[in-house]
Amino acid sequence: MAGREQRTSEGVAVSARVWLLLGPGLEQDRTKGELSEAFCSAFGSASVVYSRDLVLGVEGGALTLATVDGRRVVPPAVVYARLSTPRLSTDREVTLLRHLEAMGSALLNPIESVLSCVNKFWHLQHLVLAGLPVPDTRTYVDAPLAAVIAERLPEPCVVKAVRGNRGERVFLAATAEVLRDVHGSLRDDVPVVLQEYVSFSHGRDLRVVVVDGSVVAALVRTSSDGNMKSNVHQGGSCTPCLGRYPGGEELAVRAAQALGLVVAGVDLLFTEDESFTICEVNANVSWREEMSTVAPAIVGACQARLTTGH
Numbered sequence: 001m002a003g004r005e006q007r008t009s010e011g012v013a014v015s016a017r018v019w020l021l022l023g024p025g026l027e028q029d030r031t032k033g034e035l036s037e038a039f040c041s042a043f044g045s046a047s048v049v050y051s052r053d054l055v056l057g058v059e060g061g062a063l064t065l066a067t068v069d070g071r072r073v074v075p076p077a078v079v080y081a082r083l084s085t086p087r088l089s090t091d092r093e094v095t096l097l098r099h100l101e102a103m104g105s106a107l108l109n110p111i112e113s114v115l116s117c118v119n120k121f122w123h124l125q126h127l128v129l130a131g132l133p134v135p136d137t138r139t140y141v142d143a144p145l146a147a148v149i150a151e152r153l154p155e156p157c158v159v160k161a162v163r164g165n166r167g168e169r170v171f172l173a174a175t176a177e178v179l180r181d182v183h184g185s186l187r188d189d190v191p192v193v194l195q196e197y198v199s200f201s202h203g204r205d206l207r208v209v210v211v212d213g214s215v216v217a218a219l220v221r222t223s224s225d226g227n228m229k230s231n232v233h234q235g236g237s238c239t240p241c242l243g244r245y246p247g248g249e250e251l252a253v254r255a256a257q258a259l260g261l262v263v264a265g266v267d268l269l270f271t272e273d274e275s276f277t278i279c280e281v282n283a284n285v286s287w288r289e290e291m292s293t294v295a296p297a298i299v300g301a302c303q304a305r306l307t308t309g310h
C-alpha cells in the first residue's frame, strides 16, 4: 500500500472505498494478479492493500488504523479479504478483520464464515445444521487417535487434517490396519477428520464458484494418475461445465448461503444416485484464466455493497 495512496497535508493516507485485502503467506499466484488488476481498474490503485502495511490501534478511546510509516488510514466501506487457509490466525488476520468491522467496514466474507471454512469439521457442523448432505465424518479433541481409529472405522477411510488445502493433507487409507500403521507418523499440529470414502467420485469432483448467491463458474476436476484427489495442485485436469449439473450448482449455492459466504468455491462429490454430497467449501477460492466471470462478479459484489450500504 505504501506509496500508492494520495497524501494530504496532515499526513493522512486517503485510501480507497473498497479494498482487496491481501493477507500474509499468500503466494504470488495468477488469481491474486487477476483480482488486483480488476480492483485497480474498478476502484483505483489504492484499493489493493497488504496486511503487512497496516498497524492497528486504540488511542484516546478510539479505534485507529495507520500505515507502518505512521500515516492515518481511512477504513474502507467494503473489504474483500484473501487469506491463506493453512496459516490463517485468529491473533493476526482475524484481529485485523475484527478491527475493520469495528471501524464500520463491511466484509464480503464475514469473519465467522471464514473461520468455519478453515476448519474442515467446523464447516460440516454448519452444513449439517442447514440440512445439506455431507459424508459421514468424525473428529476428536484430545482423545488418542489410536483409540478413535480402533472404533468402527469405515474401510476404506478418507483422512484429512482439519486445516489444509490443495489436497496436501488428505489421503485414502485402504484399511484400518494401514491407518493404524501410519497414524503415529501423521503431523499432530491439528486433529484429523476420518471420513466416509465416496468411491463413486474417486478422482473426480465438481468445483462450483458462487459469488453473491449466483454460480459464476463450474468445472469437473479429474485426477490424471488414478489418485482419489482431483485437486489441480495434485495434477488434476479441469473441464468447464457451467449449466451441466443444475442440481450440483443449486446445492453449491445453498452451501455458500449456509456458511454465509459471498465468495465461495464449493467442492462436490458425485454420488451413485446422480446426485452430490458436499466435500468442502473454500472461502479463499482460486480460479483459472479461462474462468473470466469470477473477478468481475467479485468486483460487482463490492460495488453492490457500496451503493446499497449493506
Ligand SMILES: Nc1ncnc2c1ncn2[C@@H]1O[C@H](COP(=O)(O)OP(=O)(O)O)[C@@H](O)[C@H]1O
Pocket: 135, 158, 160, 164, 165, 166, 167, 168, 169, 170, 195, 196, 197, 198, 199, 201, 202, 203, 204, 205, 228, 229, 230, 231, 267, 269, 279, 280
Ligand atoms: N470423502 C471423500 N471421498 C472421495 N473423494 C474425496 C473425499 N474427500 C475428498 N476427496 C477428494 O480429495 C480432494 C481433496 O479433499 P478436500 O477435502 O477438498 O481437501 P483440500 O482442502 O486439501 O482440497 C477432493 O477434491 C476430492 O477429489
Ligand SMILES: [Mg+2]
Pocket: 166, 167, 231, 267, 280
Ligand atoms: Mg478441496
